[in-house]
Amino acid sequence: MKLHRILRGLTESIAAIALLGSVMDGQAPSSLSAEVKAAYAQSELLYRHFHQNPELSLRETQTAERLGTELRAAGFEVTTGVGKTGVVAVLKNGAGPTVMLRTDMDALPITENTGLAFASKVKTKDDAGNEVGVMHACGHDLHMAALVGTARVMAGSRDSWSGTLVLIGQPAEEITAGARAMLADGLYTRFPKPDVIIAVHDDARFASGLVGARAGPVMSNSDSYKIRIFGRGGHGARPETTIDPIVIASRTILALQTIVSREISPLDPSVITVGSIHGGTKHNIIPDEVELLLTVRSFTDSVRTKLVNAIDRVVKAEAIAGGATTPPSIQRTIGATALSNDAELTRRVLSALARDLGAERVIDAGPEMVSEDFSEFQRDGVPGLMLRVGALEPAKVASVRSKGGTLPGLHSAQFAPHLEPTMQTAIASEVIALRELMPRKK
DSSP: OHHHHHHHHHHHHHHHHHHHHHIIIIISOHHHHHHHHHHHHHHHHHHHHHHHSOOOTTOOHHHHHHHHHHHHHTTOEEEEEETTTEEEEEEEESSSOEEEEEEEOOOBSOOOOSOOTTOOOOEEEOTTSOEEEOBOOSSHHHHHHHHHHHHHHHHTTGGGBOEEEEEEEEOOGGGTOHHHHHHHTTTTTTSOOOSEEEEEEEEEEEETTOEEEOSEEEEOEEEEEEEEEEOBOEETTOGGGSBOHHHHHHHHHHHHHHHHHHHSOTTSOEEEEEEEEEOOSSTTEEOSEEEEEEEEEESSHHHHHHHHHHHHHHHHHHHHHTTOSSOOEEEEEEOOOOEEEOHHHHHHHHHHHHHHHOGGGEEEOOOOSOOOGGGGGGGGGOOEEEEEEEEEOHHHHHHHHHTTOOOOOTTOTTOOOOHHHHHHHHHHHHHHHHHHHSBOOO
16 A cells, blocks of 8 residues: 555656646647746746745735735736735726635744745744744745736736636735734725635645645634633642642643544544643742643534533533632634635636646645635635645655655745746636636627
8 A cells, every 4th residue: 555655646746747847838728828927937036025025914014015016016906904914906807707816925933944045034023022933834925926927917818808806915814813804894895895706825735736626625613722720839849738730731631632532523523732831930849820722623513512612621620620729711712714615616617727727737635624714705605715736846746755754834944835836837727717707708
């Protein structure tokens, strides 16, 4: 089986290399190939700018200004400051549907370690006052640069489509706050409300040159927890005089893991991860309290409810079992709602991609337990679709998979997309999707 997986990985990667060489040189419609190549050079320079100048969530002021300037130059009517730092650009081109295309803009508090000549050296203070490095480790820089390339192609080919194109630069995707902020600031009332909304996101699971999606649920619900467990501090050599919150927290962490393994069906994906534990100041002092930070993922409302109820029960029960006299504090923050690609929209766009790029390049991009607030834009029945474009260099994929290793993924300090083919695929996919959804009436 291992040999089979290796051979399959090599075959996929070699095929991707061959396809990539042919897609922009004739197998895609020649006009599209020329349009994408013409847009790419400027988009690459823009990508490097965004990559070297990342900004954290809800601080994307310079990013938004540059994105707005580029879209205005392409011929769009641009509004900035939507949802604090969001950008909305509108291009009306006759009668037809309204289609919205989203890019995200924010970076992550990560110190870059890619070795790129244009690597980010930005450092800043986060909301807690800690100095952090800042890096586009999730591809938002590529998304923005590709969207601008797409904007140029669409504005320069108005005879090929009809309708209203709305491009949005969304802030704060990484903290799942930007979509709600833009909607609360009148995205669907101050600007043309879309008939459909689409987005493209790079994907570190696949080789560059590939694009895909899957109908139905593809990203999970996301909830965050801050749990404070209270005890009674004292000397570490006299534990009998204390109520040790570190011991209670340790038992709580282990008990939380049994919720997924013993209370949720194996057929229902779910995750409970304790990502942070803080308590105490010295080796011989038992503290008064311990703080746990959790992320909780699910795909359905019913499983989400089960997880919420079980976490509440387990945390309180472990505190009682440990003799705590003060009940624990359990604060839940609702993050993202599960993202589900609209079935008909997915079928239609994937068919167009297979027609124009070749069926070999269009893949089944299955679900992940990561989360996104793109789902918020599907309010009021707006169908949505997120396309995924492969971001890994095919030759590296083949080499690493043959050795059973892994390549840096999204949110890694070492992640960098295989730039030219990834961005060209993103631009081509966006243009194909938009023209399919806003056809010129004959």
